[in-house]
Amino acid sequence: MLFTNPNDPPILAALKDSLFVGLIAFLVFAPISGMVLDGYGFNSHLERPAIMAAIVFAGRFIYQFLAGTSFGKNLIAKFAASKAKPGVYVGQSDGLKYLKFILPVLFIACLILPFFLDKYWLSVATLAMIYVLLGLGLNIVVGLAGLLDLGFVAFYAVGAYTFALGSQYGIGFWTAIPLAAILAAMAGGILGFPVLRMHGDYLAIVTLGFGEIIRLILNNWMEVTGGPNGAPAPNPTFLGIEFSRTAKEGGVPYHEFFGVTYNPAAEYIFLYIVLFLVVSLMIFFFSRLRSMPMGRAWEALREDEIACRSLGLNHVMVKLSAFMMGAMTGGVAGVFFAAQQGFVNPTSFTFFESALILAIVVLGGMGSVVGVVLAALVLTILPETLRTFAEYRILIFGILMVGMMLWKPRGLIRIRRPYFSRGDSK
C-alpha cells in the first residue's frame, strides 16, 4: 500500500492501511450521505459518513491483521489449496451448473413481479426493462462490433415516434413493434452506409451528430412531429381489448371482458409483462449470438479487419448488419417507452440518454449479456432509490465509471468464450 513500508511490523502496516482506506471511504461517503438536502440548502450530518468510514476501517484492519497472523495464513491457504492442482492447466468453467435451476426461477419471479409492485415501482421496473433492451441493442454495436455509437438514442426516438405518430394513422401497439423495428433498422442502415469507412473517434463524432440531427428534426418539424409539444401515444391493447375504465368507440375494456374488477394499474402490468417477454426473447437471442457465425463475424471484424476480409467476409455487410440489428432493438425499446409514457417529446431523446446507454454497456462489460442486464438494472433502479440524492446522480455515475475503469476495465462481467468441444477433451 501507499504509506506502508515493508519493514513495518504487521500490526502497524495493518493500521496504516486501514487508516488510508477509512479516509478514502470517508471522502467518498461524505458528499453522498453526509449532506442532506433541505429545500435549497442542506444540513450536514457528518456523523453518518464517519460511521461508515469506521466500519470500513475496522473491516480492513481485521482482515489485514488476520491475514498477517499464522492463523489467518492457514485459513487462506486452506481455501486456496482446496482447488489448486500442481502444474499449469486451463480452467474449465463450472459456474453454469446451477443455471438451469436459477433461470426458470428468475424468469417466473420477474414475470409475477408487477403484481406486487405499486404503480411507481412498476414504472421504474418497466423503465429498467426498457434500458435492458437499449443496452442489449447498443451492446451489439459497441460491445461486439466495436463501433463506438454515441447517437444510439436516435433509433430509440425513431421507435417511440413510430408508435406515437403512427397511431394517428391507425397503427396500434402490436403493429408498431415490428414497424418500429423495421424503420429503426432502416435508419441504422442509412446512417451506417456512409460512416462505415470511419473508425473509432471519427465514427463516434458522426453518430453523435446523427443523434442530434434526429432530435432537432423532431423538435423543429412542427407539422409532423408536433415539435417541442410532442405527440400523444395511445394505450396498448391486447387483441382489441382495452385497459381503460371505459372503452373508446366500439372497444371492450378488459374488466368487462374477463369479468374482473377494474384495476387502474392493469395497463402497466400488461405492458411490463409484454416488455419482459420481449426482453427475455432478446436475451435468449443475444446469448446465442456469439456462437453464431454472424456474431462471431462482428467480433472478428472488431479484432482485425484485414484478416476478416481475407477470410472472405464482406466488411461492409458485417458492419451494416451490426448497426441495423442494434438499431432495431433500440426501435423496439422506443415503442415501449412511448406506450408507457403515453406521450413523447424530443426532450426524452437528448445526448444524455445516449451516454447513459453507453454507460450501461461499458459498465456491464463489452459484449457480455448478463453484465449489460445487471448494469441496466443498477443504473435505472439505483437513481430511483436514491431520489433524495438526485443532484448527485451524475456525480455517482462519474465515480462509478472511474472506479470501474480502474479496477474492472472490462466491465462487471467479462465475457466467457463459448466452448465448441463436445466430449473429446483429451
Next chain:
Amino acid sequence: MSEYMLEIQNVDAFYGPIQALRNVSMNVTEGQIVTLIGANGAGKSTLLMTIFGSPRAAKGTIKFQGKDITHIPMHEVGRLGIAQAPEGRRIFPSMSVEENLLMGMMPIGEAHMEEDRAKMFAMFPRLQERRNQRAGTLSGGEQQMLAIARALMSRPKLLLLDEPSLGLAPLIVKQILNSLKDIAAQGVTIFLVEQNANHALRLADRGYVLVNGEIRLSGTGAELLANPEVRDAYLGGH
C-alpha cells in the same frame, strides 16, 4: 486454362507516390511450394497483398486458375480458394483458438468443422491443448500455427504465407516449416514469402528473389541455394 495456378504478370503497385513493385512477373505451379525471398522492404509482403487487392495492382494482371482476379474485392478473393496466413499472424486475440479456426471456415461454411478441426489438431497438437484459451495468450509460435491452421480451415487450393518464421525460435521455425511439407503433401499449393532464405529455399520447388520491387533471380530451390549471388546476399556468404 493456363498451366499455372497463380500467374502474376508485369505487376506494378504503389503506396501513394512510392512505387513498391516494378513489373513483377512470377508463376506458381499447382502442387508446388514456391518461395519468394528478399530483404526488408523489397516488396515481398506487398506482392502477396496485391493478390488480395490491397494495394491493388496499378498495372499488369493477376490470374488464379486462369481467372483474372486483379480487380475483384478482397473478400471475394478469399472465397476463390486462396487463403493466407498474413504477416504478423493477425489472429483474433480475444477469441478462443477454436473460434479462430471457425472464422477460417467463413468462406466455405461450417459443414466440415469436426473433421477439419481434428486434422488441424493432429498437425498442431499444441492448439488442441489450448483450444479454449484466448488466442492472444498463445506464444508467438503457437499463434503462427493458429494462423496457418485458420487459413487451412477454408480448404484452400493455394495457401499464401507471409514470413511464418518471423520472430520465432529456430526450433519452432523448423517445426512450422516441416509442417508446410505435410500441407503440401496433402495437395495444397504453397506460396511462401520468407526472409529466412536458407530454410525457405531448401523447402521450395521453385524460388524467386525480389530486390527493390523487382524480380532479380528465379530458379529451382537448389539452383538458388547454389547461386553465389544469393549466397552472398542472403545466406551469409558461406
